[in-house]
Amino acid sequence: MxxxxxxxxxxxxxxxxxxxxxxxxxxxxxxxxxxxxxxxxxxxxxxxxxxxxxxxxxxxxxxTVLDPKLSELAILVTGRVFGSEYEWQIHKGHALKAGLSAEIIEEIRLNRRPDFNDAMEAVVYDVSRAAHETRNIDDALYARAIDILGEQALVDLVGMLGYYTLISLTINIFRVPPMGDNPTPELSDE
Incomplete structure (x- = not known):
């Protein structure tokens, strides 16, 4: 069962x-x-x-103008924040293929901020978490995002976060089940 x-x-x-x-x-x-x-x-x-x-x-x-690795990072953060198992299952493999490290993916799965060596990855993570947790970003994070990503990439990132919020809400509200019998441990338990 x-x-x-x-x-x-x-x-x-x-x-x-x-x-x-x-x-x-x-x-x-x-x-x-x-x-x-x-x-x-x-x-x-x-x-x-x-x-x-x-x-x-x-x-x-x-x-978008975002590198696929950064897009997948934002998608995984969104899936994690919303506990959307289906989204996580789809995008974990895409994130690995795009070059996001397994260690970063695991930290996101565990709901912990990864240690980033890449400023772009760090700012995408920080913007994504802040957007979902506070529905905004403060002036310092905004300035850092503009400096590191640029205006076009930040606009694309915000649009992507909105789209994957729609995806995650659809998954959660209509209870779209995970694929197969191997859900991600602990993703939906928190």
Whole structure:
């Protein structure tokens, strides 16, 4: 028996899709994600939301000025803050592949601030945590982020944090279950 509660709103049955749901499903499935899973599948109940969120998600995931390692760092922080197991499972491997160290990933999983050797990683982590914990950043952190990342990257980072907040809320509220039988230890317990 699973320790995860039953999903509240499963994805719509593809055999019952209307024309717009089929169109959005096919557009998402044929893109870089290669399929429609998790929160994207839940959004198909409202195909226009799925379409708009998919567009924003594609930008946030693939087209920002942030290095993929920094993007994945921000996504993992968001997944950790929200306890979104599904998001963590998807992005841990992407973060490793993008070059984020296993030690940093483990510290984030344990809900501890990693020791960073890279100023960009440190400021992305600090902005991400502050944004989620206080829904703001103070003047000193803002100045540091502008100095280290620049305006464009900071705008992209804030947009990405907003998008992955939407993802995490969808996962949590509709109880999108983790994949398989190997959830990340302790991620959802805190």
């Amino acid at each position: 699973s320790r995860w509660p039953e999903q509240r709103l499963p994805a719509p049955d593809p055999s019952t899709y209307n024309e717009r749901q089929r169109e959005i499903h096919d557009a998402i499935a044929s893109g870089p994600r290669g399929g429609v899973r998790g929160p994207l599948a839940v959004w198909l109940h409202r195909p226009e939301l799925a379409a708009k969120a998919q567009d924003l998600g594609r930008y946030c995931r693939y087209d």
